[in-house]
Amino acid sequence: MAVTLYVCTTCRAESDPPDGPRAGARLHATLAETLAGEGVRVEPVECLSVCKRPCTVAVSSPGRWTYVYGDLDPASAPAILRDGLSRYTAAPDGLVPWRERPEAFRKGVIARIPPFSA
Amino acid sequence: MAVTLYVCTTCRAESDPPDGPRAGARLHATLAETLAGEGVRVEPVECLSVCKRPCTVAVSSPGRWTYVYGDLDPASAPAILRDGLSRYTAAPDGLVPWRERPEAFRKGVIARIPPFSA
Numbered sequence: 511m512a513v514t515l516y517v518c519t520t521c522r523a524e525s526d527p528p529d530g531p532r533a534g535a536r537l538h539a540t541l542a543e544t545l546a547g548e549g550v551r552v553e554p555v556e557c558l559s560v561c562k563r564p565c566t567v568a569v570s571s572p573g574r575w576t577y578v579y580g581d582l583d584p585a586s587a588p589a590i591l592r593d594g595l596s597r598y599t600a601a602p603d604g605l606v607p608w609r610e611r612p613e614a615f616r617k618g619v620i621a622r623i624p625p626f627s628a
Numbered sequence: 629m630a631v632t633l634y635v636c637t638t639c640r641a642e643s644d645p646p647d648g649p650r651a652g653a654r655l656h657a658t659l660a661e662t663l664a665g666e667g668v669r670v671e672p673v674e675c676l677s678v679c680k681r682p683c684t685v686a687v688s689s690p691g692r693w694t695y696v697y698g699d700l701d702p703a704s705a706p707a708i709l710r711d712g713l714s715r716y717t718a719a720p721d722g723l724v725p726w727r728e729r730p731e732a733f734r735k736g737v738i739a740r741i742p743p744f745s746a
Contacts, residue, residue: 516742559740561694568741576694577677578739621696621739622677623686624634 513550513571513599516589517541520557521564523584537584538564544588550595560620569595573603578620590614631668631689631717633709635659638642639682655683655702655724662706668713677720678734687713692722708732 521534521619531539535554542552560566565578565587570576577598582590590612603625608616631662639652649657653672660670678684681698683705687696693716700708713723721743726734 516746553742555742557740558736566683566739568739570741570744576741578696578741619677620682621686622675623688623694623696623741624671624673626688626690626744627634 512593513539513574513595515550515568516543516555516558516568516570518560518564519554520554521561521566523564523627532572533584534565537567537582538585540584540588541567541591541601545592545595546560548592548595549599552566555556556564563618563620566620567591571604573602573625575625576623577604577615578622579615579618580620581613581618586614601620631687631692631713632714633659633663633670634673634676634686634688635670636674636676636678636682636684637672637718639679640683641682651702652683653746655685655700657707658702658706659685663710663713666710666713667717668692681736681738685723685730685737689716689722691720691743692716694731694741695722696740697733697736698738699736700732704732736739 519535525535538554539621558566565582566580568578578617594612635656637653640652656672676684683700684698686696712730
């Protein structure tokens, strides 16, 4: 299956304290814990270059489209991602019908990239 | 080398005539011609989900970071992409120092995704 979820640990929320962990780092810690054992590899990334729409993640898998999502909140993101990733994983090419996508995926999509064909 | 340039053919510019080819389709046609023989595979894609910042492309290569760029103009894009892609190709991981990137790449970056590690 080999689904990888990249989580930007550099993303900063407006409410982040100057000396505290950033929203992106908190999101990564939360997702690494909540998605453990669900077949998703959660990887921290220093910047996905979507700085204006924190928090940001990217989901990728061989043979599937890659998606980048922004505007995620560390508190609600785990449930959204568990739902969205299970649908993504169930689709051989990663393309989930629009109406079946979590609302946060529909509104927060930043970009999508086709599966790489050698 | 195997660098793929995905070009969104659905991107529409404000100045596009309702019944004419879209800016994205024109950009694809131009790039397929101007980048022929430069070791870049130019592929049309129906929507990269960056609809608010036309025209949009994505560049991908095994072992390299993937980049998505928007705000490209079909007229100036070929020279920008020839320059930017030669720098991208010269970098083993696709990471080009900020100051060496074309200005349109610095301003137009939509997202970047790490190379996929199996």
